[in-house]
Protein backbone atom coordinates (compact mmCIF):
# COMPACT_ATOMS: atom_id res chain seq x y z
CA UNK A 1 0.00 0.00 0.00
CA UNK A 2 1.36 3.37 -1.00
CA UNK A 3 0.73 5.54 2.02
CA UNK A 4 2.88 8.54 1.09
CA UNK A 5 0.80 11.46 -0.25
CA UNK A 6 1.70 12.29 -3.88
CA UNK A 7 2.93 15.83 -3.07
CA UNK A 8 5.21 14.52 -0.34
CA UNK A 9 6.51 11.80 -2.65
CA UNK A 10 7.32 14.50 -5.26
CA UNK A 11 9.18 16.55 -2.64
CA UNK A 12 11.27 13.50 -1.69
CA UNK A 13 12.10 12.95 -5.37
CA UNK A 14 13.22 16.58 -5.84
CA UNK A 15 15.35 16.56 -2.67
CA UNK A 16 16.89 13.27 -3.78
CA UNK A 17 18.22 15.02 -6.89
CA UNK A 18 20.51 17.17 -4.71
CA UNK A 19 24.09 15.83 -4.76
CA UNK A 20 24.96 14.07 -1.52
CA UNK A 21 21.35 13.56 -0.46
CA UNK A 22 20.27 9.94 -0.64
CA UNK A 23 16.65 8.67 -0.55
CA UNK A 24 16.63 8.24 3.27
CA UNK A 25 17.91 11.76 3.95
CA UNK A 26 15.51 13.16 1.33
CA UNK A 27 12.64 11.47 3.15
CA UNK A 28 13.82 12.80 6.51
CA UNK A 29 14.07 16.39 5.18
CA UNK A 30 10.68 16.14 3.45
CA UNK A 31 9.01 14.97 6.67
CA UNK A 32 10.79 17.70 8.63
CA UNK A 33 9.44 20.33 6.24
CA UNK A 34 5.90 18.93 6.34
CA UNK A 35 5.62 18.69 10.11
CA UNK A 36 7.50 21.94 10.80
CA UNK A 37 5.74 25.09 11.89
CA UNK A 38 4.14 26.88 8.96
CA UNK A 39 6.55 29.85 9.24
CA UNK A 40 9.44 27.53 8.32
CA UNK A 41 7.80 26.64 4.98
CA UNK A 42 7.11 30.37 4.48
CA UNK A 43 10.78 31.23 5.17
CA UNK A 44 11.97 28.44 2.88
CA UNK A 45 9.68 29.55 0.03
CA UNK A 46 10.78 33.16 0.45
CA UNK A 47 14.42 32.22 0.46
CA UNK A 48 14.04 30.03 -2.65
CA UNK A 49 12.20 32.73 -4.57
CA UNK A 50 14.85 35.32 -3.58
CA UNK A 51 17.63 33.00 -4.76
CA UNK A 52 15.77 32.49 -8.03
CA UNK A 53 15.23 36.20 -8.68
CA UNK A 54 18.39 37.75 -7.23
CA UNK A 55 21.22 35.33 -7.95
CA UNK A 56 23.02 35.96 -11.21
CA UNK A 57 25.78 34.10 -12.95
CA UNK A 58 28.83 36.26 -13.69
CA UNK A 59 29.18 36.53 -17.46
CA UNK A 60 32.98 36.68 -17.08
CA UNK A 61 33.85 33.81 -14.76
CA UNK A 62 30.61 31.85 -14.29
CA UNK A 63 30.52 32.32 -10.51
CA UNK A 64 27.14 32.85 -8.84
CA UNK A 65 26.81 36.38 -7.53
CA UNK A 66 24.33 39.17 -6.85
CA UNK A 67 26.05 41.32 -9.46
CA UNK A 68 27.36 40.83 -12.99
CA UNK A 69 30.37 40.98 -13.26
CA UNK A 70 30.87 39.44 -9.81
CA UNK A 71 32.81 41.14 -7.01
CA UNK A 72 36.00 39.23 -7.83
CA UNK A 73 35.95 40.03 -11.57
CA UNK A 74 35.19 43.70 -10.95
CA UNK A 75 37.82 44.16 -8.22
CA UNK A 76 40.91 46.17 -9.18
CA UNK A 77 42.91 44.32 -6.51
CA UNK A 78 42.73 41.00 -8.32
CA UNK A 79 45.35 39.90 -10.84
CA UNK A 80 43.41 39.22 -14.04
CA UNK A 81 46.44 37.60 -15.66
CA UNK A 82 46.15 34.57 -13.37
CA UNK A 83 43.06 32.44 -13.89
CA UNK A 84 42.18 29.62 -11.53
CA UNK A 85 40.12 26.99 -13.36
CA UNK A 86 37.54 25.20 -11.20
CA UNK A 87 34.71 22.78 -11.85
CA UNK A 88 31.91 24.41 -9.89
CA UNK A 89 30.99 27.62 -8.00
CA UNK A 90 31.48 26.13 -4.52
CA UNK A 91 35.13 25.42 -5.38
CA UNK A 92 35.62 29.21 -5.69
CA UNK A 93 34.23 29.58 -2.19
CA UNK A 94 36.62 27.08 -0.59
CA UNK A 95 39.66 28.55 -2.36
CA UNK A 96 38.64 32.10 -1.40
CA UNK A 97 38.43 31.01 2.26
CA UNK A 98 42.15 30.14 2.24
CA UNK A 99 43.01 33.77 1.24
CA UNK A 100 45.98 32.36 -0.68
CA UNK A 101 44.86 33.24 -4.20
CA UNK A 102 44.70 36.73 -5.66
CA UNK A 103 43.89 36.05 -9.28
CA UNK A 104 40.48 35.54 -10.87
CA UNK A 105 38.49 32.36 -11.45
CA UNK A 106 36.89 30.48 -14.29
CA UNK A 107 34.02 28.12 -13.45
CA UNK A 108 33.79 25.40 -16.10
CA UNK A 109 30.39 24.19 -14.94
CA UNK A 110 31.51 20.56 -15.09
CA UNK A 111 34.37 18.38 -16.27
CA UNK A 112 34.77 16.26 -19.39
CA UNK A 113 33.28 12.84 -18.66
CA UNK A 114 32.67 10.49 -21.59
CA UNK A 115 30.85 8.06 -19.26
CA UNK A 116 28.32 10.73 -18.35
CA UNK A 117 28.19 12.04 -21.90
CA UNK A 118 29.80 15.39 -21.02
CA UNK A 119 32.04 16.62 -23.82
CA UNK A 120 34.23 19.75 -24.17
CA UNK A 121 31.34 21.67 -25.74
CA UNK A 122 29.14 21.10 -22.70
CA UNK A 123 31.41 23.06 -20.38
CA UNK A 124 32.72 26.64 -20.50
CA UNK A 125 35.98 26.08 -22.40
CA UNK A 126 35.42 28.50 -25.33
CA UNK A 127 34.80 31.36 -22.92
CA UNK A 128 37.96 30.44 -20.99
CA UNK A 129 40.04 30.57 -24.17
CA UNK A 130 38.65 33.96 -25.14
CA UNK A 131 39.44 35.30 -21.63
CA UNK A 132 43.01 33.95 -21.90
CA UNK A 133 43.46 35.85 -25.16
CA UNK A 134 41.76 39.11 -24.21
CA UNK A 135 43.35 39.40 -20.73
CA UNK A 136 46.80 38.35 -21.88
CA UNK A 137 46.80 35.69 -19.18
CA UNK A 138 50.22 34.56 -17.91
CA UNK A 139 49.22 31.68 -15.62
CA UNK A 140 46.44 29.12 -15.88
CA UNK A 141 46.08 27.51 -12.48
CA UNK A 142 44.04 24.29 -12.50
CA UNK A 143 42.21 23.54 -9.26
CA UNK A 144 40.34 20.49 -10.52
CA UNK A 145 39.77 17.32 -8.52
CA UNK A 146 42.67 14.87 -8.97
CA UNK A 147 40.66 12.16 -10.73
CA UNK A 148 40.31 10.83 -14.29
CA UNK A 149 37.77 13.50 -15.34
CA UNK A 150 39.81 16.35 -13.86
CA UNK A 151 42.95 15.07 -15.59
CA UNK A 152 41.18 14.65 -18.97
CA UNK A 153 39.76 18.18 -18.75
CA UNK A 154 43.14 19.66 -17.83
CA UNK A 155 44.91 17.87 -20.71
CA UNK A 156 42.24 18.97 -23.17
CA UNK A 157 42.49 22.65 -22.21
CA UNK A 158 46.30 22.57 -22.21
CA UNK A 159 46.33 21.01 -25.70
CA UNK A 160 44.01 23.71 -27.09
CA UNK A 161 46.13 26.52 -25.63
CA UNK A 162 49.31 24.89 -26.92
CA UNK A 163 47.83 24.59 -30.44
CA UNK A 164 47.08 28.31 -30.38
CA UNK A 165 50.72 29.04 -29.58
CA UNK A 166 49.80 31.07 -26.53
CA UNK A 167 52.70 31.40 -24.15
CA UNK A 168 51.59 30.90 -20.58
CA UNK A 169 52.47 28.86 -17.51
CA UNK A 170 50.24 25.97 -16.48
CA UNK A 171 50.08 25.10 -12.80
CA UNK A 172 48.02 22.55 -10.93
CA UNK A 173 46.86 22.04 -7.38
CA UNK A 174 46.46 18.32 -8.00
CA UNK A 175 49.66 17.11 -6.35
CA UNK A 176 48.75 18.79 -3.05
CA UNK A 177 45.39 17.02 -2.84
CA UNK A 178 45.34 13.24 -2.31
CA UNK A 179 44.47 11.20 -5.42
CA UNK A 180 40.71 10.74 -5.64
CA UNK A 181 40.35 13.65 -3.19
CA UNK A 182 38.03 16.54 -3.64
CA UNK A 183 38.71 20.30 -3.70
CA UNK A 184 35.33 21.01 -2.14
CA UNK A 185 35.94 18.82 0.92
CA UNK A 186 39.62 19.61 1.44
CA UNK A 187 40.43 21.20 4.76
CA UNK A 188 41.60 24.85 4.53
CA UNK A 189 45.10 24.00 5.79
CA UNK A 190 45.74 21.34 3.12
CA UNK A 191 44.23 23.58 0.46
CA UNK A 192 46.32 26.61 1.51
CA UNK A 193 49.47 24.51 1.31
CA UNK A 194 48.43 23.07 -2.06
CA UNK A 195 47.78 26.56 -3.49
CA UNK A 196 51.07 27.97 -2.20
CA UNK A 197 53.10 25.05 -3.52
CA UNK A 198 51.18 24.63 -6.78
CA UNK A 199 53.45 22.99 -9.27
CA UNK A 200 54.21 23.90 -12.83
CA UNK A 201 53.01 21.27 -15.27
CA UNK A 202 54.66 20.47 -18.58
CA UNK A 203 52.87 18.88 -21.49
Ligand SMILES: [Zn+2]
Pocket residue numbers: 058059060061062063069070071072073074
Ligand atom coordinates in the same frame (compact mmCIF):
# COMPACT_ATOMS: atom_id res chain seq x y z
ZN1 LIG B 1 33.17 36.83 -12.13
